[in-house]
Each structure stands twice: as structure tokens, then as C-alpha cells.
Amino acid sequence: MLTQLNIRQFAIVDHLDIDFQKGMTAITGETGAGKSIALDALSLCLGARSESHMVRPGASKAEITASFCVHQLPHVLQWLDEHDLLLDDAQDNEDNCIIRRTISAEGRSKAFVNGAVVPVGTLKELGRMLISLHGQHEHHLLMKTDYQIQLLDQFADHAPLLDATRTAFQRWRHLIREQRDLQQRVEQENARRQLLEYQVGELDDFAPTAEEYEQLESDHKRLANASTLVDDAQFSLGTLYDGEHNNAYHLIQAVKQRLEHSLSLDERLAPVLELLESASVQVEEAVHELRHYHDGVELDPEALDQCEKRLSQTLQLAKKHQSAPSELAQIHQQLKQELSEITASESRLANLTPDINSAWQAYEKAAQALTQSRRSAAEKLEVQVTRSLHELNIPDGEFVVRIESDIDEHHSAQGQDFIQFLVSANAGQPLQPIQKVASGGELSRISLAIQVLxxxxxxxxxxxxxxxxxxxxxxxxxxxxKLLRSLGEQNQVLCVTHLPQVAARAHQQLFVKKLKHDGKTLTTMESLSDTHRVQELARLLGGDTITEHAMANARELLAG
Incomplete structure (x- = not known):
């Protein structure tokens, strides 16, 4: 429940601190005093649209803070917890949900929940769980069938049934949209699928692999020049070792022998001899490797032919797919994936109809359960509203809720029903839609009866x-x-009124007045004691001139 409202520099309010209590609270005051300003500020605090003119002239910003006791509202506590907005001492703090809204003179707005900055949309979501505001123009909404079904569902407390129906409908609609999108995709990609099947089949047969093209180029170069490679290897072997005269190995050996003799004459030749020994070993190893290479080189015209054919096919396919030859394996995988997706779409489309039928049956079941509950609730609402109309001085009034159920015509997230409020305000008058038969005064009373109930x-x-x-x-x-008082026994009720008969039934009363201070107009609000309530009720009864008779009537109203 709302426990406190603090208003700073808002409209004609300089500063205002209001404490609220349980039960019914009446807010009264002179015409033009600004009785609704507190409610306007509260609406702004709960996410209503902000504008720069709401800031009091001369002030830099307006600030509204609303404190709520939510320890008996588990769904609100759960919401705060899910959004990480609980106060650290929430369980020990009676006012454990504090909402604040600021508006700068330039029109910029900020919103806070328990000290954390939040989007305005978050305030609206939270506000819908804390407060229900019924305005004097509510009866205009009553003319709309969408609002009528909303009121009936609210009266019947249909949140769980509505959630089930909405979830089932959204599931069915999602599948219908998926089916439509898949049908369009399959139709558009049919020609593409045929091309992909040919291309993938061709590449499957060719089976390109990663880095194959580089290997083919290397193999082709080797095979095409095998004769040259053999000749060069033979020449190198002869020069290094196999030649009969002056091969490198024998020349190194001759030099070594000559210098070994000189080493005994000059030891400074020792490093040279070590290098020559190493060179001799290196030449021997090179000859060994070169001989092994020479023996492995083959003149293989058949292998060369196969390599040239594979290279040619690779180049042709790469040209066909407008890619580099080295990218052919990657393109193969991409085309296979695209074909797989199209095939999966066709398979999903073929299997979607049973899912759609199942989803529709689930929606039908949920919608029928909602319809049955609405019909039961409508009977109760008809009786209670009709009784209230009689009490509200429409003695021959009759109220009926017409429910037409046609799942083929009216299916939506709200169910299968078309709902219309019918009323007859006078004896012998047939029931007609509420917007056609009710006068302004009758409409106000009908609207009030429905809103309260x-x-x-x-x-x-x-x-x-x-x-x-x-x-x-x-x-x-x-x-x-009496109706509002009865409602206040179960809920916290705040009522802005100009009627003494209504204000007298409140558990407490707030008085709004307008003052002038230093040439500025200010609005204040104060809680009235029993004595001051009598005086205010007397003013509402008799006007500015308060007589003893008016005072006696006021006391009688309070006592009643």
C-alpha cells in the first residue's frame, strides 16, 4: 500500500509531504485548489509522461517520491528481486519500495526504484502492480468493448487463465508465421535448391580437399621436370664424389694430407685441418642424401598425366564458382551447408502441420476454459451491478453481459469471446449496448458501480x-x-471528491487548499482532525457560509 508521497517543485506545489493510511481516504478542497495534483504527481512517479511545464516556475527541477509497503505483496517482492531492486534491509523496512522521479526544467526525466536508476517503462510495469487509478472520464472507456472485456476479466481475477490463453495463442501464431515464412522460403529457393544439388553433386564427385591445390602444383612441377632433376643429381654426384678426376671429396682429402704434414711444422694450421675434416664429413652426408634422392626420382608419364588432369579440373571448377582454386574445398562445404538448410526447411515445413494442429487444440482448450469462467463471472457481475444500480437511484436498471464465443471469428490472445455490456435504465426499455441508452448522469453511475465492483x-x-x-x-x-467505504475495508482507497456524503464515509480525510505567499500561489494538503472534518463537511454541505444547521448535518453524516 502507499504510505507516503513527497512532492517538490511540482506545478503549483512548493513542497508537500503526505502520509497515507489503510482504509478509505477522502481528499477534498475548494474548487481550483488542486485536489488532483497529488494524484497527478503520483501518476508521474509511476511512469506517466513528463513535460517541462510540470516543473514549478523558477525551479530547476521537480521531484516526486512515493513510498510503498510491499511486505504483504509477494509478487511485487519477487518482481523487485528478479530486477535486482530489493533494498538490502527489505524485510526489516516497512516502506521497502521507494519510487522516485525527477524532471528538469529542460524536460529531462530520471526514474529510480530503491535508489537504482531504471527506465520509465520499468516504473510503469511496477506501477501496474501497486495502484489502479480510476478517473472521472473512465466512463468514456466503458464505451469500448476492449475495456469491457478487461473489466470482466479483472472482476473474475482471470490472470492465470489469461496467461494460459495468451501463451497458447502466441505458440500457435508463432507456428503459423513460421509456416508462412518457410513456405515463402521454399518457393523462392526451389530453383536455388536444384542448382545446389547439381553443384554439390559435382563437387562431391570431385571431392576437393584443403591445401590440395598447392600440393598439386608442387607435384606437377616435380613430375614435369623429372628428367632435369635426374640429370642435375647425376652431375652433382659426379662432381662431389663419383668423378674419376678432381671430385670435391678427393680434393679435400688431398689438401688434408698435405697440411697434416705441415702441421708438424706449424701448429697454427690445426683449425684449418678441423674445418677440412668437417667439410669432408658434410660432403659425405650430402652425397648420401643426394644418392637417395636420385634413386627416388622417377620418370612417370602416367602420374604426370593424372596430375595435369586434376589440376585442369580444379581450375575449371574454380572458374565456374568464381573463386580461387585454393578455396574450392571451402566453397564445397558452404554449398553443402546451404543445401542442408534448404532441405531442413522443407522437412520442417512438412512436419509443421501436426505441430500447428496440436497448438491450436491447446489454444482451443485454454480459450474454452476462459470462456466458461467468463460466463460464470458475468452472471455474478450482472447481479451485483444491477443491485448497485438500484442503490444508485436507477430503480429499474438492469445490467447484462453478453458473451458471444466464436473461435473462428474472435480468436486472439484474449480468447474467443466478443463481450458487450448491455443496460436498460428504465422499465420497459429493451437492453441495448451501454453507449446507446445511458444519459450522462446514468452513465456516470453505471460506470461507478462497475468500477467499484x-x-x-x-x-x-x-x-x-x-x-x-x-x-x-x-x-x-x-x-x-457506502460502496467506497466497503471497498476500503479490503483495499487502500484514495478518493478525490466534492460530495460530503462520500467524504463522510472515509476512514480519514485530507484537505487541499490554495495559498498566496510572496506573490506566489501554493497548494498545501493536510490531514483533518474530527473537529476539522466536521467543518469541512459543513462547508461542502452549505458553501462558504457555514451555519449551525450545516454543522449539525455534518456531525450526523460522520456519525452515520
């Missing part, structure tokens, strides 16, 4: 009624007060 079933801790009793007077006003 449906608001109490919304699982919201705080209900706000902003001058919903416009057009009501006399005994009817007393009935309105």
Missing part, C-alpha cells in the same frame, strides 16, 4: 478514484460513499 477483485493494494462521483448527488451520493 471490478476494482476490488484486481489484487491491487491501492485503488484511486479521481472525482468518479461527478453527476451524483443526494441519496445516491450516500450510496457511493
Amino acid at each position: 471490478t476494482a476490488g477483485n484486481g489484487n491491487l493494494p491501492t485503488l484511486i478514484f479521481d472525482e468518479v462521483d461527478v453527476g451524483v448527488s443526494g441519496p445516491t451520493a450516500a450510496t457511493v460513499g
